[in-house]
Amino acid sequence: MTAPTVSSSADRPPAVGAAPRRASAWGRWRRRLSISGLIGLATVIFWLLVAALGPLLAPHGVGAIVADDSFASFSTQFPLGSDYLGRDVLSRILYGARYTVGLALAAAVLASSVGTALGLAAAVTGRWIDETMSRLLDALTCIPSKIFALVMVAGFGSSVPLLMLTAALTYLPGAYRIARSLAVNLNVMEYVEVARARGEGRAHIACSEILPNMIHPMLADFGLRFVFVVLLLSGLSFLGLGVQPPAADLGSLVRENISGLAEGAPAVLMPAFAIATLTIGVNLLIDSLPGRARRFAQGALR
């Protein structure tokens, strides 16, 4: 360890010299990850690559019926078998990952960034804005996420932007709650008081004094939201309300092949397995985020 981050008070000898912390932030970060964290990181990178390059790697077109029998098992020709129409499951997953990962990523980024921005605004502006915003978003929280999504899809029809917006809107209040509680706690820290007494504006206090100290817990929260969105979208697709055929995300792959479950067809098992690895991988990565981030989170939430 090159730079200890814990210092209780005056107990350490005043070691002063050139800062060692510049050396290699990435190297230090990676070394602090545990084994499970590394597995999570590898899984996440794998899925990001699949989402980016999947269609290029897919041996067959997304809708191409290539196999003679449906629900075929693993074979050299179709590594993950074939689905209920005789399409290549590997290709379907490679195409579908893009929807799941891309949509979930976009929705989670939207929910977390808007939530953080609103939470910060609520903390540094007056009481009324805070109260109004909090109550409005509380109201949104009490609508069950699936029902809300059903209403949205029923009202506006299913489309990719709508799914993204729905998922983002569903998880926005949670992100806002966390961001606000972090920001409110940080807002009474003495360094923020000092900045205020110095005559800093609200924007500076929010972005420069508070935000850097809540970014780590918000990143951890973002990872969780990402997982929630994946599960919500998969659930919607399973109900047939998500991405529409012939395109399919991982959730719809599970649904359309559900009849193969009885015979243990890879067509239904593999997409489910894909969803599981993606969400578990992200969770492993979050759980082993370097201690500093977690300590920040615990300190701020105390």
Place this chain on the structure above:
Amino acid sequence: MSDLVRVSDLRVVACNDAGEERAIVKDVSFSIRQGEVLALIGESGSGKTTIALALMGYARSGCRVAAGSIQIGDTAVMSLDARELGQLRGRQVAYIAQSAAAAFNPVKRIMDQVIEGALIHGITSRAAAEAKAVAMFRSLALPDPEHIGQRYPHEVSGGQLQRLMAAMALITDPQLVILDEPTTALDVTTQIEVLRAFKRVVRELRTTAVYVSHDLAVVAQIADRIAVLNHGQICECGVTEQVLDAPCDSYTKALLGAARPAARHGQTKSAAVETVASPLLAIDGLTAGYGRRDGHGRPQKVVLKDISLSLGRGAALGVIGESGSGKSTLARVIAGLLPPASGAITFDGAPLPARLEERNREQLRRIQIVFQNADTALNPAHTVARILGRPLALYHGLGGRARDKRIAELLDRVRLPATIAERHCADLSGGQKQRINLARALAAQPDLILCDEVTSALDTVVGAAILDLMAELRRELGVSYLFISHDIATVRSICDEVVVLYAGCKVESTSRQTLSAAPSHPYTDLLVASVPELRRGWLEQVPPPAAVPRFGVESEAPGLCVFLQRCPVRIDGVCNVAAPAHVITRNGKQILCHHTEEELRH
């Protein structure tokens, strides 16, 4: 007498995030005789609490006892299993922690908690334990010993709670009592009562005790022997008189030197004259508080009542008071963080707007505030350069190379190397952080620095260095200080003028020289007399507080003297009827009291 406790070659290691082990207690050996009080003295991080906990066979999470043996009576502590340790703790070895408020369960009556130990260990019946507890309450000089056990923890004061905790520890007649900084969190006037009670009980019961503290003066009153710890090692262990009067070790000498503060006369030509001519800061009739305002604009909880004071250019004004007296609120009001309910602040001849938003940048620049705890006062996400650079950019429009140059100058001013600029505050020691905290205030080139308990969180030696630096800055830059502290010695060593606050009222204002001279406000008398002196026998020499005279009618009328409930010289028919007025004495003191100067002299 035989040794009751024998510790040999105790080694405790702590494990950091990366899994590396580091010794925090290094091969410590000592013994305590039956009926003896041994003090473990040291600065934060010296391992004193770790040793004390090890005596109970306990190591905090992340730590473990790596080697050594601990013998208490016939028990070898290190060889006990979990169940046997449970038998040991609370029965043979009892522990009194620093914060009694955190050690009591708020939803249970005090008596149930005090006798819990005796019942768990099955020593006596409930009735016998309660009778014993009441006797203990009496010898600890607790008020109403028969009934205090029926109250809940929030219904008694902090000092009383600390004594109740002693009763809780002693109820099982333990062979060894560990007192871990039991008076550190208390105000001095409370501390002396608690110390007195502890000492009496320890003597009566002939208890063997380990007293953990950082305060030499407190330890001098109660310990038979002192072990001085530094970085997990015992530097010196001897009889109290020898350690205090003829220390052998250089570290002990440094510790003693810092505990006897020297005056740091920052100043100056003619501060007193200038104060009268044109004060830098003048406060008139200031009232402030928190919570909702009522129809007259008075806040729900009034913290400061009708405060008036003035501070000369280049002067240092000390504000003393116990916790809750409104000291920090005063600083926040002056800094503009809390708009007052009424009263006027004049800064450099011009009225200072109450609210931050109404102050112009120049007014903001000229008043800077430095908070007590540098850990929370410095943004952990920023580097030192960014922390110091921001006021430079904001107030002086400095950027690029000019700013870097100024940052280096500032670091040099506070005696830190320029290389520290690129580091984050988490990597710095407590003293270094407090210097950065000061440097940030200096970056604005202020006329007035509000110092809120700047040395309270620091060890004595480090705090003394900060005070030296502050005196030097004042000499060289002519900056004024409003210096807030609960510690009389600190205030006396750096300030010319002193204001004494009690419950939000200014009860006395005086110069440094006359602070402890008569006549004084009864509260100042009590405060000055309560500060422990670094010699043995001081505690016995301090007369116990005189009884408060009885009143015919207790009155709750507003505006009465705030010290009424504790005042030993209150007058029936005067103090409970009318508000006191300020008495100006011949030696220039201003005292808020009904007594005349002659009466206060007594």
